[in-house]
Amino acid sequence: MKNIPDISFNNTENIVDFEFLNLVQLFARISKIKDHNPTQAHRITFFALLIVTKGTGTHQIDLKEYELKEGTVLRIAKGQIHAFQKEATYEGFLIIFTENFILNYFSKASIQTISHLYNYHITSPISNDKTLNQDFLSQLIPEIENHNHFAQKNITSALLNLYLLKLERKSQNNGIPSKPSKYYNTFMLFKNLVETHYSKTRNVKDYATMLSVSSKHLNQVVKEFTLNTAKVFIDNYVILEVKRDIVISKNSIKEIAFNTGFEEVTNFTKFFKNKTGVSPKVYRAKQ
Numbered sequence: 001m002k003n004i005p006d007i008s009f010n011n012t013e014n015i016v017d018f019e020f021l022n023l024v025q026l027f028a029r030i031s032k033i034k035d036h037n038p039t040q041a042h043r044i045t046f047f048a049l050l051i052v053t054k055g056t057g058t059h060q061i062d063l064k065e066y067e068l069k070e071g072t073v074l075r076i077a078k079g080q081i082h083a084f085q086k087e088a089t090y091e092g093f094l095i096i097f098t099e100n101f102i103l104n105y106f107s108k109a110s111i112q113t114i115s116h117l118y119n120y121h122i123t124s125p126i127s128n129d130k131t132l133n134q135d136f137l138s139q140l141i142p143e144i145e146n147h148n149h150f151a152q153k154n155i156t157s158a159l160l161n162l163y164l165l166k167l168e169r170k171s172q173n174n175g176i177p178s179k180p181s182k183y184y185n186t187f188m189l190f191k192n193l194v195e196t197h198y199s200k201t202r203n204v205k206d207y208a209t210m211l212s213v214s215s216k217h218l219n220q221v222v223k224e225f226t227l228n229t230a231k232v233f234i235d236n237y238v239i240l241e242v243k244r245d246i247v248i249s250k251n252s253i254k255e256i257a258f259n260t261g262f263e264e265v266t267n268f269t270k271f272f273k274n275k276t277g278v279s280p281k282v283y284r285a286k287q
Contacts, residue, residue: 017101018156020144021094023050030084039086041248046098047118048076051133055090059083061125063243071130073167077118079195081244093137095160105157113161113168115188121233122225123171132170136163183221186211190218190230194237199261202238204230239275246280247287253280 026038036042041060050059052072058065059074060083066074068090076082078099102114116123140159143152181187193210201207207230208215215230222230238260245256257268257280272280 017098017104018153019096020140021096023088023090023092023094026094027084027088038084041081041083041244043079043081044076044096045078046096047078047102047114048082048097049095050074050076050092051095051137052090052092053133053137054092057088057090058085060085062120062240063247066126069128071128071133073127073129073133075118075125075127077120077125080120081248097160101157105153106161110161110165112184113164115184117164117168117171119188119191121191121237127167127170129167129170132163132166181224183224186213186218186221187225190222190233194234198234198238198241199259202231202234202261204234207234235271235275239272242272242280243283246284253284256280 030038050068050073052068052070052074054070056070057068059068060066061074061076062081068074102111106114136159140156140163143155143159146152189211190207193207197207197210204215204218208218211218213221218230222228222233226233228236242256242260245251245259246253249256251259253269254265257265260268262268262271269279272278272283276283278286
């Protein structure tokens with residue numbers, strides 16, 4: 001998708017793995033950002049937390065619009081496409097951190113927590129807890145503003161870790177198990193493989209081979225987390241990527257079909273219509 005900008009982590013202070021942004025200040029300088037327009041769809045290569053402290057608004061993630069209000073926290077995962085509301089007036093903070101930040105400052109158990117919370121295939125990205133957010137920010141902001149930088153990254157990561165653990169505990173009410181299944185790593189590896197190779201193969205057997213498991217076992221693993229088969233998971237991800245491309249890029253339907261691994265446009269159209277009920281052209285027109 002050449003028309004969707006991929007936004008890497010960088011800022012003016014050469015901080016490369018963690019940043020804490022005031023949304024009022026961010027919205028004020030949107031017009032001055034040169035490499036992309038944050039109010040238009042862009043794919044991020046890091047993780048983000050959008051915390052709303054005042055007002056209401058909306059935020060789009062993967063073509064779906066989420067309602068924001070005081071107390072909302074929205075999780076945006078690495079690789080997702082999102083866009084800020086135009087002329088937004090709500091207030092709050094945006095916390096962004098890289099995969100390296102997680103690997104360097106979080107324990108192995110905490111990394112699994114991050115994986116749970118940011119796995120948009122199996123959990124909703126939105127939560128609402130005004131008190132939890134206030135408690136977190138009341139500790140994080142003074143630490144970030146502290147001029148004594150000794151162990152600051154360690155303290156900051158510890159506060160973020162604790163906040164995410166509490167979000168994880170809250171999310172258990174939405175069906176996420178308190179203890180990761182012994183097959184969770186297999187599921188995550190499968191998910192990552194699909195996101196990497198979806199344009200090359202949609203065959204369950206191919207992914208099972210990559211994981212050195214049987215197709216039957218892979219289906220059992222995927223069903224445990226999504227209640228669907230591995231094939232449904234693969235096809236759903238392909239459709240998501242196609243929708244992203246159709247709506248956001250200027251690529252022709254033929255180009256999109258080719259980029260997705262279809263050699264014939266007719267087969268691509270049939271696949272898309274079978275999964276969505278409309279043809280790619282109709283879907284683009286509706287958007």
